Amino acid sequence: MATYPQHLVRHRVLFDGTPVIIRPIRAEDSGMEQEFVRHLSDDSRYFRFMGSMRELPSAKLKTFTEIDYDRHMAFVATVRCEDKELEIGVARYVAIEGADRCEFAVTVDDAWQGKGVAGLLMISLEDAARAHGFKTMEGVVLAANRKMLKFARQLGCRCYREPGDADILHVELQL
Numbered sequence: 619m620a621t622y623p624q625h626l627v628r629h630r631v632l633f634d635g636t637p638v639i640i641r642p643i644r645a646e647d648s649g650m651e652q653e654f655v656r657h658l659s660d661d662s663r664y665f666r667f668m669g670s671m672r673e674l675p676s677a678k679l680k681t682f683t684e685i686d687y688d689r690h691m692a693f694v695a696t697v698r699c700e701d702k703e704l705e706i707g708v709a710r711y712v713a714i715e716g717a718d719r720c721e722f723a724v725t726v727d728d729a730w731q732g733k734g735v736a737g738l739l740m741i742s743l744e745d746a747a748r749a750h751g752f753k754t755m756e757g758v759v760l761a762a763n764r765k766m767l768k769f770a771r772q773l774g775c776r777c778y779r780e781p782g783d784a785d786i787l788h789v790e791l792q793l
């Protein structure tokens with residue numbers, strides 16, 4: 619199993635002053651990650667997974683939490699809640715085979731959106747992708763996902779449509 623990159627753990631503060639930890643995901647987070655996905659609104663889950671699943675299938679959950687921190691990296695944002703660690707956001711990239719590009723996605727719990735969580739996650743994710751030699755991060759966003767498209771533009775992404783595909787936008791960030 620890959621060594622946990624402890625040096626990437628960050629203590630940060632949200633726009634409203636809430637302390638938050640941004641840290642690489644670990645295998646032990648699988649329960650917390652599943653709870654996070656179950657707790658998303660139908661809209662947020664649909665925008666992230668482009669399907670109607672209510673929770674992650676076990677193989678996908680394993681893939682999402684047992685990562686190599688190199689070709690696949692994921693950061694979670696967590697807060698303390700009644701003495702437990704609660705996941706409020708996650709961002710990940712996965713390498714695209716044979717290229718210096720990776721695909722990314724970011725999701726924040728509905729109750730925690732608009733507080734800077736995604737911005738903090740993306741700072742860590744971009745730094746990690748750059749450190750691992752990636753030159754470009756790309757993503758696919760549903761055209762109806764106005765929040766993500768606005769956020770992507772604020773990150774500096776180029777957003778474009780492929781001809782004939784009205785429902786999807788591609789977002790691309792040079793690192």
Ligand SMILES: CC(C)(COP(=O)(O)OP(=O)(O)OC[C@H]1O[C@@H](n2cnc3c(N)ncnc32)[C@H](O)[C@@H]1OP(=O)(O)O)[C@@H](O)C(=O)NCCC(=O)NCCS
Binds near residue numbers: 726735736737759765
């Ligand atoms: C899209 C999504 C990830 C945004 O997450 P969020 O945590 O609400 O975003 P943030 O709070 O970090 O950003 C909120 C605002 O602060 C800005 N901001 C955040 N960090 C910033 C930074 N470091 N510098 C400048 N601005 C920043 C954002 O651009 C945004 O600006 P706005 O207030 O003008 O809209 C969230 O709505 C979500 O999870 N949606 C459902 C899942 C989804 O669609 N995922 C995308 C799949 S590809």
